[in-house]
Amino acid sequence: MTTSVTIPTGGELGATASAVPVASVRTRTRWSQRVRPRRILLTVLAFAVSLAWVFPVYWMMNSSLLSNRTLQSFIPTFLPFGGSFANYENVLEDGSFFTALGISLSVTLIAVFFCLLFAFLAAVAISRFRFKGRKAFVLAVLIVQMLPAEGLFIAQYKMVSSVGLLNSVIGVSIIYTAAVVPFTVWMLRGFVAGIPADLEEAAMVDGLSRTQAFMRITFPLLAPGLVASGVFAFLQAWNEFTVALVLLPAEQMHTLPLWLRGFIQASATRETDWGQVMAASTLVAVPVIVFFLIVQGRMTSGLVSGAVKG
Amino acid sequence: MTETITRDVAATEPAKPRTPAGRRRFLSVPHLLLIPAILILLVGMGYPLVWQVITSMQEFGIKQQFGQPADFVGLQNYIDLATDPTMWQVVGRSLAFCFITATMTLVVGLLLAVLMTAVGRTARLTLQISLLLAWAMPVVAAMTVWIWLFDRRRGVVNYLLDMIPGVDMNRFSWLSNPLTFFIVASIIVIWMSVPFVAFSVYAGLTQVSDEVLEAAQLDGANGAKRLRYIIMPMIRPVIMIVLLLQLIWDLRVFTQITMLQDAGSKASEFDLLGTYIYKLGAGSQDFGMASAVSIFVLALTLAISWFYVRALLKEDEQS
Numbered sequence: 251m252t253t254s255v256t257i258p259t260g261g262e263l264g265a266t267a268s269a270v271p272v273a274s275v276r277t278r279t280r281w282s283q284r285v286r287p288r289r290i291l292l293t294v295l296a297f298a299v300s301l302a303w304v305f306p307v308y309w310m311m312n313s314s315l316l317s318n319r320t321l322q323s324f325i326p327t328f329l330p331f332g333g334s335f336a337n338y339e340n341v342l343e344d345g346s347f348f349t350a351l352g353i354s355l356s357v358t359l360i361a362v363f364f365c366l367l368f369a370f371l372a373a374v375a376i377s378r379f380r381f382k383g384r385k386a387f388v389l390a391v392l393i394v395q396m397l398p399a400e401g402l403f404i405a406q407y408k409m410v411s412s413v414g415l416l417n418s419v420i421g422v423s424i425i426y427t428a429a430v431v432p433f434t435v436w437m438l439r440g441f442v443a444g445i446p447a448d449l450e451e452a453a454m455v456d457g458l459s460r461t462q463a464f465m466r467i468t469f470p471l472l473a474p475g476l477v478a479s480g481v482f483a484f485l486q487a488w489n490e491f492t493v494a495l496v497l498l499p500a501e502q503m504h505t506l507p508l509w510l511r512g513f514i515q516a517s518a519t520r521e522t523d524w525g526q527v528m529a530a531s532t533l534v535a536v537p538v539i540v541f542f543l544i545v546q547g548r549m550t551s552g553l554v555s556g557a558v559k560g
Numbered sequence: 561m562t563e564t565i566t567r568d569v570a571a572t573e574p575a576k577p578r579t580p581a582g583r584r585r586f587l588s589v590p591h592l593l594l595i596p597a598i599l600i601l602l603v604g605m606g607y608p609l610v611w612q613v614i615t616s617m618q619e620f621g622i623k624q625q626f627g628q629p630a631d632f633v634g635l636q637n638y639i640d641l642a643t644d645p646t647m648w649q650v651v652g653r654s655l656a657f658c659f660i661t662a663t664m665t666l667v668v669g670l671l672l673a674v675l676m677t678a679v680g681r682t683a684r685l686t687l688q689i690s691l692l693l694a695w696a697m698p699v700v701a702a703m704t705v706w707i708w709l710f711d712r713r714r715g716v717v718n719y720l721l722d723m724i725p726g727v728d729m730n731r732f733s734w735l736s737n738p739l740t741f742f743i744v745a746s747i748i749v750i751w752m753s754v755p756f757v758a759f760s761v762y763a764g765l766t767q768v769s770d771e772v773l774e775a776a777q778l779d780g781a782n783g784a785k786r787l788r789y790i791i792m793p794m795i796r797p798v799i800m801i802v803l804l805l806q807l808i809w810d811l812r813v814f815t816q817i818t819m820l821q822d823a824g825s826k827a828s829e830f831d832l833l834g835t836y837i838y839k840l841g842a843g844s845q846d847f848g849m850a851s852a853v854s855i856f857v858l859a860l861t862l863a864i865s866w867f868y869v870r871a872l873l874k875e876d877e878q879s
Binding site: 293300301303368371375376378381392396397402405406409431489496510514517527530534535538546 | 706
């Protein structure tokens, strides 16, 4: 087992959930069954909390289906009866969504591609080799990973604008790649280390060269790790707001988060069409939610793995 | 990769990375593999960082934007900051926001994790799914929804609160008063971050061995004692890491605050460190001061995250 997947996250939901902890939870459940009324109370509480937590997500979708006239009423409409997709049609009408989608896609895909490539090479280096400067590199990666965008974006703005890359896909992509590489290196390192070098050696005994052994044995085993890391890099770049705000000031260069923010900004000067804003939010959120659900199990374990090993 | 390099690797690379043979000589292959990552980090992070350190010691305002050379002023910008009451208000507000929000997140997350272990499968799955959905929401989309929920006239929050007898929340404007503004911000951030905490702690809880708990029960430890003496010590490392990450993340709430300011007021009483830097740099074009505040934020983050970085380093050494 690699270090990055040691924690079975989220019980049954986690991608890496193993049978043992689930079983252990059941045992504990049986104990508490003796205290019936308390258990019923807790179950009710669990459902109430679930409802409260999911409510904003539900409310976004509900409002997106209701007409502006329904939303104007002072009594909220809690179910989308009589709703329509008119808000979506209105949002998509002027084409600004597709422009933003295009910018978001190009920035994110460029960043993810280079990030995966660079991080993969670095991860192989630090998990398959011991060399001078290795520790310094690992430390640098961990520290850079913690640096907040809020502490660097003014300097990044100055640098990017001084080379004339303001409002260009390339400028943002470079910053995104650099911002996401550290976490990706760290995540891939766990995956590479999880594949025993013995496998490669066995292949080499059978006559393959070191490179051939790596490409034919280790690389295919690494594919899930690459996909998971790629999805993370994708989500981070896709949702990024701070750097995009300073590096892409021109409206026709806005990424999806900036495009969505435009709706709220406009609300300062005129009556907000909340149905449209919620339809726009849903368009931005749904693909992200789907991707996120695919990889979330590894997310938790990657971030806190140090705690369990230490 | 050329044949020579391949042979070189095969000859020098040890079977198990920790074997002494690995330290025998300087290897060039791993260094080559690191070059692209190092280059992109130098361009995207290294250069801006160095520029920022230099600029933070310069007089770099609007005049310098138009080509006037920037004068070196040593630590003058930092001294100006330290003697500026606005800066202290922003720092105090940011730290208070960060600590209160992170603590609340941790407490709620812990309680939900314990709740997950105490209820049946259906209730647990329902809770986990709704937490996951909240966690997966992109920040900007989450902000638009919450701004709508807290809308002065037609927001659900005011509507529901107004239904409580004796409470008059009709048209209550949450975002126009700094205190309620930050309460709203805190609620939103807690809503976003609790899922991560709850899942991490729950994962930790499921790893506490049942044998140990049963033994403790046989020895007469009641529920509270088991929690205090067995469960808590075993999940302490997870809690520490999660708390640290929350503190770091709650210092960088630029997106949330910016969007709440879009819907409310941009006045300086509503600023935290992130928006303060943005206004100094992008607004007033005072890059010298903006850099100095940025360096302060970076130093603060590193100080808080040092423990986390050390824990991860330890893990790296063990692998």
